[in-house]
Amino acid sequence: MVSPPHEAMHRIFQHDPGLFSRVTHFLGVDLPRPTGATALPTDLTEASPVERRVDTLLRFETEERGPFLLAVEAQGRKDPDKPASWAYYVSYLWTKYRLPAALLVVCQDHATARWAQRAVTSGPPELPTLTLRPLVAGPHNMPVITEPDEARADLVLASLAAITHAAEPVVNAILKALSTALRDVPEDIAAPIVEFTAHGLGNRPVRHLWRNLVAVDLSFYKSYISEEIRDEGREQGREQGRVQQGAQDVLLVLEQRGLAVSDDIRRRLTECGDPEVLRHWLARAVTAPTAEDVFEGE
DSSP states (O other), X not given: OOOHHHHHHHHHHHHOTTHHHHHHHHHTOOOOOOSEEEEOOOBOOOSSSSOOBOSEEEEEEOTTTOOEEEEEEEOOSOOTTHHHHHHHHHHHHHHHHOSOEEEEEEOSSHHHHHXXXXXXXXXXXXXXXXXXXXXXXXXXXXXXOOSHHHHHHOHHHHHHHHHHTTTSTTHHHHHHHHHHHHTTSOHHHHHHHHHXXXXXXXXXXXXXXXXXXXXXXXXXXXXHHHHHHHHHHHHHHHHHHHHHHHHHHHHHHHHHTTOOOOHHHHHHHHHOOXXXXXXXXXXXXTTOSSGGGGGTTO
């Protein structure tokens, strides 16, 4: 099953095809600025039973050099089978459309990015008949956008910056800048950015920061991901409230029974984050001869 980060890393180029021309600035590639872009079908399967499907396929029009194709692939880890698939994509697109075809691979970690950008040839060293050299965007070359004004100038690029730096400590500052920049943006523009960013962060711990930022800074947005983020935040708040109440219940029973409660016991109760454990301790507190006996055997 395709993961949300995988989808976000390539679908963001479908949302804003012009993003590619802005990204190439950071990749050290001088391409003519497109005057138009069209999303093409991504299915590259022929009569063979093996399915070949590129993640995103775009056709760009330029005044200087005419049209060219761009295949965008999201790569979350090293895969020794991928270079052969990528070579197939590029050669098939060249054959089918008779247009120059380029490949952009988007990664979220340095090791995968280094692996993906290696040149791969299909022949012996003496006869490198077909050589594949993908463009690679990742944490090693994507901009670190930590100022709201810079994020506001290019919201989609700022979202891609957050996605490609999702595993880096600097992502916290990027997300804060992006959420601040989105405050004054119309919902129809901001909502896709909120969703791409949320999906691109996947299950990394930093996703909680983004959800909190959206819940506080962008509380007026009504997209499904925004509502999902706020619902999760409310549920986390309710869970935290239940935990705090559970600790207070145990303390109340001990105090009502006249048992001495030391600072260490009070700290252990208030720092426990498991409601089930607190309920277990509450049942013991009713009959335990001392406060220490609540934790007997643990």
